[in-house]
Amino acid sequence: MALITPFGKDGVAERMVSVAMEQFVAVTELMAELVRQIEAGEVPAPGDAKRTVAEYRATIRMAMEERQRLEDKLKTANGVVGGHALDFDAARDEIRRRLARLRAAGGGGEVSG
Template structure:
């Protein structure tokens, strides 16, 4: 999405540069079109950023709900002990 936004911004900058050149040449007909183009680009970029933020927020909410259980350290130690005992019984160190 960032790459696409950069392309849009570069194209808008080129269009704006062309409009400035036209104005310097005495042609004012493209000014209104350029203003509308820039406004549309601004709205599109803003919308893309907002949607990206919403997706990221949702992603964080989903990830947060997966790991909401508390970590029981005693149970974890017991499990590690059981596994080590099995390894010792199997002939490992």
């Protein structure tokens, strides 16, 4: 039986998530620099600082929501529920092999399948 992970064999989905994560890290680093500037008093007016911090929080929230949507779409596209999906064809093959071994071991009679 094969276990299908959220990312397909081609790796495209995994690369997409990797790029999204890199962008998320870049935004976070830029915002950390902005916070440093605010703390150093380099932002001229308190109103600007408050607005900038609010925009930062909204941007981070939006990025996190987008990342979650991307992960959910990838899982749905790959038939993943609860983190993993089963390859039912492989599971059927495995069951048939085991039944054949039981028949070969004797006494099993006829088994439908």
